[in-house]
Amino acid sequence: MIVRNYIDGMFRESPSTFKKLSPVDGRVVALVHEANAGDVNDAVMAARAASDGAWGGMSQRERSGLLGKVASLIEARFDDFVEAELADTGRPRAAAQEFDVPRTADTFRLFAGLAGSYPGQSWQTEAPGILAINYELRRPAGVVAAIAPWNMPMVLLAFKIAPALAVGNGVVAKPSEEAPSTASIMAEIFDEAGLPAGAFNLVNGFGVDSAGAFLTSHQGVNRISFTGETRTGQHVMRSASAMVRPVSLELGGKNPTIVFEDADIAAAIAGTARAAFYNCGQVCLCTERVYVHRSRYDEFVAGLKAAAEKLVIGAPDDAGVQMGPLISRKHRDRVLSYLEIARQDGTIITGGGVPVFGDVRDEGAFVQPTIVTDIPETSRFVTEEVFGPVCHVAPFDDEDEAVALATGSDYGLVSVIWSGNTSRALRVAGRMRSGVVWVNGWLIRDLRTPFGGVGLSGIGKEGGYASLDFYTDQTNVCVKL
Missing domain, CATH: 3.40.605.10 (Aldehyde Dehydrogenase; Chain A, domain 1)
Structure with a gap:
């Protein structure tokens, strides 16, 4: 063209x-x-x-x-x-x-x-x-x-x-x-x-x-x-x-998701997988930080790992494809540099590399969906926007800690809250430092509503x-x- x-x-x-x-x-x-x-x-x-x-x-x-x-x-x-x-x-x-x-x-x-x-x-x-x-x-x-x-x-x-x-x-x-x-x-x-x-x-x-x-x-x-x-x-x-x-x-965004103990955990897992890996994580609204109540943490991590590993990666017309490449090999290398930081600072429980196709797609910009745990909140992988199919997952013990973790970023574009308690969800939504808060969902956009973030x-x-x-x-x- x-x-x-x-x-x-x-x-x-x-x-x-x-x-x-x-x-x-x-x-x-x-x-x-x-x-x-x-x-x-x-x-x-x-x-x-x-x-x-x-x-x-x-x-x-x-x-x-x-x-x-x-x-x-x-x-x-x-x-x-x-x-x-x-x-x-x-x-x-x-x-x-x-x-x-x-x-x-x-x-x-x-x-x-x-x-x-x-x-x-x-x-x-x-x-x-x-x-x-x-x-x-x-x-x-x-x-x-x-x-x-x-x-x-x-x-x-x-x-x-x-x-x-x-x-x-x-x-x-x-x-x-x-x-x-x-x-x-x-x-x-x-x-x-x-x-x-x-x-x-x-x-x-x-x-x-x-x-x-x-x-x-x-x-x-x-x-x-x-x-x-x-x-x-x-x-x-x-x-x-x-x-x-x-x-x-x-x-940019470094968007948080909070999953409370009373959340529909299956829905939260599916929703977070979509929020983290949709468009190969190349949406300013994608989730990169996930905080889960300690009582549901192991269950959630196992479910999110399974969801990531089921994603079909490939070219636009590959059978059943769900996730394509990053926009360029230059951007792929940038994302891989952050995965190296994650590897040094935390634990990569799935992904973390480049898929091998054995054909012309190996000349493309593909990266595996990646989940990181046990990483300090001070790591550059946690504080800086990666803009790839990645997220880290960490536990919390109470509402105040969850809010502190979620709002502890210089970015403030969107937040996601998963909870079966409407009163708590709305209370926490009011404490978020972001332009948009989704409750029990993600990427539900009405173009008539004002959209924009705070901070960086x-x-x-x-x-x-x-x-x-x-x-x-x-x-x-x-x-x-």
Whole structure:
């Protein structure tokens, strides 16, 4: 596949290109044109013209109608999106078919509808001899830089660009260099749907000294929405602060799960296995720290070990495959370095290495699901985000200890609580230091609800009206009566 930049309604090639390699077998799956500073500048200027002109000036009904058409066109090109997603990420085919593509289409429909019903506020203001009406006016922020990660590339890009477009902004999107293909197809769809030139722009490249840095430091950008690892997010924040630009950062997580003695232990085991190993652990919401009441600890560990060892690892179309590769061999080596730390500091009870297939898959980026026990909470394996199919399991004796362990991290994205006692579950949920708390479940997401973490997990909220708030400027208009 050839992946080009898309600027001001036209696909554009660049002098510099790079290769995207399959995480399954190492073959080249895409040749990507890398945007230079001039390309990024042109994209920002095109987005500005669209927001100030045809796109921003369009009625909300028309904009929402076009985004509804985008959703339908995504569904019409279902197979193209699936194949591109599998080539870039190596996810099991069922995951792309059942989640990635439908969720992306649903996201555009959702924000097309929410923008049409976006509530404003008004107040009657009274003072001696004065009567006035104060109301809020919302307008597009202008140019939005949307920087998406590689772990769920099309879903997470849509979560940024759908609300930004819905309220009339011009968008410049930069997908991850590890997963650029679905964004290119999305550009084709925006063109086919009839969005004005410049409403959506696509620039490809890397971070430092490439498209990412050029975009986040551009003076013409009004909002920056970034999802990725914390260190890169800190660089983005520095660029935004220099320009005094609002920024939304959805960063890393070191997410805890607490399993109380009164939990449905079978459900907790199955739920934790999914939370730890889904998408090869490459979801910011995945669990990496598990704390189990001592009375159920041995039973839980044995059950989780059995669940991990039953997982079928392989390529997207392998029979019964449940877990694919990591995104790249570079990331695989990073995860393996953390497993070496775990081996030195604790006990690996299952996994801990690279599966051997005896075929081309051995050139890929596969890692076994891994469970670690008997490891100090101070170990780097426990304190730092690994972003792989790994977790450590430790016992606790009472509620206060469980809360202290769960909240003893600089990250605060999501938490999971398993308990048969609703009162206790809700009490503990209120003590968690995280943006989301799931009780007796995991990854139950409603896109209308605000999502975002605290601490090193980021700044700001995405989802529902919170997204629309971020992508608009607010003006208070006062009318004296």
